[in-house]
Amino acid sequence: DGGITQSPKYLFRKEGQNVTLSCEQNLNHDAMYWYRQDPGQGLRLIYYSQIVNDFQKGDIAEGYSVSREKKESFPLTVTSAQKNPTAFYLCASGTRGYGYTFGSGTRLTVV
């Protein structure tokens, strides 16, 4: 079945550590997105990519980095520069004008 797979479902990060969240899609979508979700704040766009080897910053890109080496994959790295990384992270993919398909999310907690 086509869809988006995010892994891991739960992730724990120590202070000063970089962690990478995985996002893979087999929907043949060109565009992929990373959102951060905090209680009461809706979804905020971190990064997005319209094509391979190209990506743009969203509204809250500081402390995050991404790559898009393959159409199917769009990993997100939460760096030590992100001071408040505890949140629910959602990956999505889409075709222009048709809305997004979302993954099931990764919950990141700082320990």
Added chain:
Amino acid sequence: AQSVTQPDIHITVSEGASLELRCNYSYGATPYLFWYVQSPGQGLQLLLKYFSGDTLVQGIKGFEAEFKRSQSSFNLRKPSVHWSDAAEYFCAVGIQGAQKLVFGQGTRLTINP
């Protein structure tokens, strides 16, 4: 700047009652509009979308939404809710030809038995 407002943070309705969730948007061009639903700890599922044409849009799970340009609104409705409809609902507007979506803050729906 583009924005989406969902005025109701939390709504409680009884099972079998009708439902209307409000959404207002701010966007200068013709909007692409979406409603998504999220169960706890899960991703978002697309309920319905509006691009053009008939302003009353039918979606999955018995939901519908009506686009009113004069009011900049895209309210979601369901004639009779079921306990399984309890979730968080997000309205979104597509900008830049729907290359990006801007989401509202969400409305949490609780169903009383």
